[in-house]
Amino acid sequence: MLTTYTMPHGEIVAGLCAAQASISPKYFYDQQGSTLxxxxxxLPEYYPxxxxxxIMQMHGQDIKASIAAAATVIELGAGNCEKARVLxxxxxxxxxxxxxxSGDFLQQAVNGxxxxxxxxxxxxxxxxxxxxxxxxxxxxxxxxxxxxxxxSIGNFDPEMALGLLQRIRGLLAxxxxxxxxxxxxxxxxxxxxAYNDAAGVTAAFNLxxxxxxxxxxxxxxxxxxxxxxxxxxxAQSRIEMHLQANRDLRVSWIGGERQFRQGERIHTENxxxxxxxxxxxxxxxxxxxxxxxxxxxxxxxxxxxxxI
Numbered sequence: 001m002l003t004t005y006t007m008p009h010g011e012i013v014a015g016l017c018a019a020q021a022s023i024s025p026k027y028f029y030d031q032q033g034s035t036l037x038x039x040x041x042x043l044p045e046y047y048p049x050x051x052x053x054x055i056m057q058m059h060g061q062d063i064k065a066s067i068a069a070a071a072t073v074i075e076l077g078a079g080n081c082e083k084a085r086v087l088x089x090x091x092x093x094x095x096x097x098x099x100x101x102s103g104d105f106l107q108q109a110v111n112g113x114x115x116x117x118x119x120x121x122x123x124x125x126x127x128x129x130x131x132x133x134x135x136x137x138x139x140x141x142x143x144x145x146x147x148x149x150x151x152s153i154g155n156f157d158p159e160m161a162l163g164l165l166q167r168i169r170g171l172l173a174x175x176x177x178x179x180x181x182x183x184x185x186x187x188x189x190x191x192x193x194a195y196n197d198a199a200g201v202t203a204a205f206n207l208x209x210x211x212x213x214x215x216x217x218x219x220x221x222x223x224x225x226x227x228x229x230x231x232x233x234x235a236q237s238r239i240e241m242h243l244q245a246n247r248d249l250r251v252s253w254i255g256g257e258r259q260f261r262q263g264e265r266i267h268t269e270n271x272x273x274x275x276x277x278x279x280x281x282x283x284x285x286x287x288x289x290x291x292x293x294x295x296x297x298x299x300x301x302x303x304x305x306x307x308i
Contacts, residue, residue, distance in 0.1 A: 009217050016219075016251075016258055016266070023209050023243075025155050025269040026101050026128055030212045034105035036205040038080055043201060045193040048151055051301040052181045053086070059294040059303070060090050066292060066305055067091065067177060071142030074171055075099065076129045076152070081109040083149045087179075088117060094140045095121040101128055130156070130164055135171065144176035151183035151301070154238070154272040158282065161272070165286035169308050177307045178288060185273045186300050188232050195230040195239050195271070203228035206241055209268055219253035229265065241269040276302055 015022040028037065041049035056063070071094045075084050078098035088096055096113070100106040103126040110124045121140075127133045146168050153161050168178055195202055206228045210221035229242045242265040250259050274282075279302070280291040288306035295302045 012213050012217050013253065013256060016253075017256070020267055021258070021260075021265070022267040023213060025209075025241075026130075027209050027212050027216070028205060028268070029100070029102040029105070030208070030215075031102065031104050033205060033208045033212060034079065034102045036201060036208060039201050040197070040205060043197045043199065045197045046202075047190070047194060048181070048183055048301055051296050051298075052149060052151075052303065053083075055294050055296055055301060055303050056083075056086055056090075058296075060086075063179070063294065063303070063305060064090050067145060067179070068143045070145035070176065071095065071140040072097065072144045074135070074144060074146045076146065076148040076168070077101075077150065078106060078109065079150075080105070081113045084113060084147070085116060087147055088113075088120060091145070093120070093145070094142075095123070097123045097125060097135060097139070099125045099127050099129060099133060101126065130160070130167075133167075133171065142175070144172050146171055146176070146178045147180075148178065149181040149303075151181050151271070153180060154183055154274075155270060156272075157270065158272065162282060162286050165283065165288065169287050172308050174308065177305055178283075180304050180306075182279050182302050182304060183271065183273050184295070184300055184302055185237060185275055186298075188234070190300075191232045191239055191273070192230070195241060196228075200228075202230070202241075206230075206243060206268055210243065217253045219251055221251055222249075225249050226266075236270075237273050239269075239271040239273070240267065241271075242267050279304060 040046050070091055073093045074097040076099050078100045081098055098110055106124050110122055114122050123136050156164055207223050213219055214221055225246050226243045229244045233240050244265045245260045245262055247262050276293050283291045283306045291304055291306040293302045293304050
């Protein structure tokens with residue numbers, strides 16, 4: 001069964017009308033955006049996906065030994081479910097719940113996963129993970145593991161990340177653990193290259209958010225009027241992604257409009273970078289216990305496991 005979710009259109013308009021215009025990064029993920037992100041993960045400049053995969057391969061048995069037998073694995077931001085294949089092979093759970101905001105893309109991914117694991121009880125839930133997530137009521141009893149790979153936690157500022165981690169604790173129903181991928185602080189040139197790839201796929205991904213919200217709120221953004229702009233903000237320890245206006249222009253939508261000056265930006269994403277001690281402290285603040293971390297030899301990325 002595919003549980004559905006309705007986009008909050010008022011949130012989009014409020015972001016566009018703010019003094020610093022913004023679009024939530026969740027609006028990257030329509031069908032086209034999800035496909036573009038899948039391409040991003042394979043780019044030579046984009047290290048997080050392959051580095052996290054290498055950590056799981058290198059330390060998989062240690063991670064498995066540290067996890068109490070999980071009856072149910074719940075993946076947040078499941079995307080194409082490729083990472084779930086590795087984890088389900090490793091842990092052999094009874095049930096897998098895939099949660100993502102892009103319904104059509106998720107359904108395709110879940111269908112492929114069912115073909116690969118015919119004996120596994122697989123569920124799909126379309127939801128915004130920062131809102132209330134309603135899990136199927138008939139999940140197996142026993143330990144749960146929430147799996148949140150890809151360092152998507154970095155999209156939220158530290159206080160919002162704290163709130164999300166507290167919500168994740170609620171999904172565990174007082175018995176289980178969190179396995180989460182976290183991008184680490186590193187050389188600025190490596191960070192900037194990862195979000196400004198030579199092939200322009202990240203730029204297309206960023207611009208596609210305008211196409212998506214055109215459909216959602218009836219706006220008339222013209223992609224030719226905007227360009228991708230991404231950089232590392234050292235003071236905030238985060239990559240920022242923006243869309244920058246190429247000229248003075250006006251954008252209209254049903255019930256409203258806004259003037260943009262040449263050079264004015266719409267802030268579309270942050271990606272915070274952490275130290276291992278810093279993220280362990282955030283886990284403990286949110287109520288998780290005994291955080292452990294595994295990293296790659298270059299210390300570019302880490303996978304954390306923490307219990308409730």
